[in-house]
Amino acid sequence: MIKYFQKKIECASREALKKIQDEKLVKQVRHVWDSVPYYRKKMEEAGLTPDDIQSIDDLHKLPFLSKADLREAYPYGLLGKPLKDCVRIQSTSGTTGKRVVAFYTQHDINLWEECCARAIVAAGGTKEDVCQVSYGYGLFTGGPGLNGGSHKVGCLTIPTSSGNTERQIMFIKDLSATILCCTPSYAAYLGESMKEMGMKPEDIPLKAGIFGAEAWSEEMRHDIENTLGIKAYDIYGLTELSGPGVSFECSEQSGMHVNEDHFIAEIIDPETGEVLPEGEMGELVFTSLDKEAFPLLRYRTRDICSLSRKQCSCGRTFVKMSRPRGRTDDMLIIRGVNVFPSQIETVLLNKGYPANYQIIVDRVNNTDTLDVQVEMTQEMFTDNLGEISERQHELVDGLKSMLGIKANVTLVAPKTIARSEGKAVRVIDKRKI
Numbered sequence: 001m002i003k004y005f006q007k008k009i010e011c012a013s014r015e016a017l018k019k020i021q022d023e024k025l026v027k028q029v030r031h032v033w034d035s036v037p038y039y040r041k042k043m044e045e046a047g048l049t050p051d052d053i054q055s056i057d058d059l060h061k062l063p064f065l066s067k068a069d070l071r072e073a074y075p076y077g078l079l080g081k082p083l084k085d086c087v088r089i090q091s092t093s094g095t096t097g098k099r100v101v102a103f104y105t106q107h108d109i110n111l112w113e114e115c116c117a118r119a120i121v122a123a124g125g126t127k128e129d130v131c132q133v134s135y136g137y138g139l140f141t142g143g144p145g146l147n148g149g150s151h152k153v154g155c156l157t158i159p160t161s162s163g164n165t166e167r168q169i170m171f172i173k174d175l176s177a178t179i180l181c182c183t184p185s186y187a188a189y190l191g192e193s194m195k196e197m198g199m200k201p202e203d204i205p206l207k208a209g210i211f212g213a214e215a216w217s218e219e220m221r222h223d224i225e226n227t228l229g230i231k232a233y234d235i236y237g238l239t240e241l242s243g244p245g246v247s248f249e250c251s252e253q254s255g256m257h258v259n260e261d262h263f264i265a266e267i268i269d270p271e272t273g274e275v276l277p278e279g280e281m282g283e284l285v286f287t288s289l290d291k292e293a294f295p296l297l298r299y300r301t302r303d304i305c306s307l308s309r310k311q312c313s314c315g316r317t318f319v320k321m322s323r324p325r326g327r328t329d330d331m332l333i334i335r336g337v338n339v340f341p342s343q344i345e346t347v348l349l350n351k352g353y354p355a356n357y358q359i360i361v362d363r364v365n366n367t368d369t370l371d372v373q374v375e376m377t378q379e380m381f382t383d384n385l386g387e388i389s390e391r392q393h394e395l396v397d398g399l400k401s402m403l404g405i406k407a408n409v410t411l412v413a414p415k416t417i418a419r420s421e422g423k424a425v426r427v428i429d430k431r432k433i
């Protein structure tokens with residue numbers, strides 16, 4: 001039987017949802033106008049007052065917010081509540097420029113944790129479950145978000161945070177963890193380590209995983225499901241909007257339901273800003289409907305995906321977003337051709353390689369070069385150079401037909417490429433250094 005954390009809202013009719021969104025948007029625009037001078041100025045420049053926004057049909061009139069705005073307004077410029085009413089900050093894991101710092105009131109934390117609880121229940125979680133949270137705790141939102149959601153569901157929560165892989169496996173086994181929350185790359189690493197320790201999927205009680213925070217492919221999902229003996233669910237979110245739980249996957253495992261009572265999703269053409277029709281790929285834009293401390297309107301995420309309102313077999317009526325194919329700023333332009341790391345991953349995993357690879361882009365004599373280092377599995381590993389060279393050629397051909405350009409492939413020994421406990425670093429672009 002399908003379970004929901006908040007069935008009434010998760011399965012509300014589209015008309016009821018629209019009414020909720022209309023009312024919340026009007027209130028939120030007024031709140032932002034009154035308390036965030038930075039955005040009020042943007043509205044004034046666009047010739048708008050809150051009276052121009054009467055329903056979500058007027059959403060397209062509002063100006064966008066981008067990461068550049070967040071940096072410019074750092075740290076307090078987009079704050080919607082006095083600091084004395086805020087109880088928490090979280091921050092992005094970004095490595096370039098100023099970090100994004102997001103603020104939360106207790107009300108915001110409650111909503112965020114409810115969103116995470118919806119995700120856990122959609123993955124089959126109940127108060128009978130033991131939920132191991134192996135996302136990092138601290139400024140990163142993964143640990144705190146899923147931890148709060150797990151408490152709300154009533155699961156016994158194991159806050160291991162990331163790292164110390166042997167202890168992670170020991171706890172899963174000894175404390176009978178049934179749900180694992182971490183990045184997909186760390187889940188793959190845990191599976192690999194378990195195998196090395198001579199453990200099989202049936203030796204652990206895990207039944208589901210809630211994996212997100214980075215782009216991953218369907219092939220990687222199958223690999224993780226097989227090595228850990230679980231069902232792997234995707235979860236999406238970003239610090240600017242709260243953290244994990246902006247959207248989550250259900251039993252259908254075909255896209256993530258956006259928590260539409262809290263966020264409105266739009267897809268725009270990243271070049272022109274024009275709103276695209278349902279089903280088209282473009283940049284995902286979110287409006288937070290009831291966040292108090294950091295109320296972002298029309299925030300450009302840079303994530304590339306599409307939306308679908310097709311009826312879902314799980315009964316939820318929230319719109320679904322496809323798994324982000326990557327970010328506009330992840331996209332590599334190599335010799336003029338757009339390349340997403342996820343396309344490379346699909347070729348590798350389809351040909352039986354593990355998700356341990358690194359993409360190195362450089363510029364030699366004014367020409368871009370694309371090198372892909374791929375780990376062999378233990379079974380593939382050989383000192384027969386002919387065999388290795390044949391395998392490399394096969395991958396070069398596979399990548400050529402996927403990307404339309406030539407990549408150099410180097411096969412490396414198992415365990416040569418550094419593993420990640422959080423978000424994996426897949427691309428080294430030496431052109432920017």
Ligand code: DLL
Pocket residue numbers: 092093094135141142211212213214215216234235236237238239240243244245301303323324326327
């Ligand atoms: O990664 C929040 C999160 C934590 C989501 C744990 C899911 C689980 P940030 O560090 O601010 O927040 O990074 C946000 O990560 O704009 C996407 O590019 C990427 N991302 C997040 N979830 C997914 C996903 C957290 N399921 C950025 N698939 C986002 C693909 C994802 N990319």
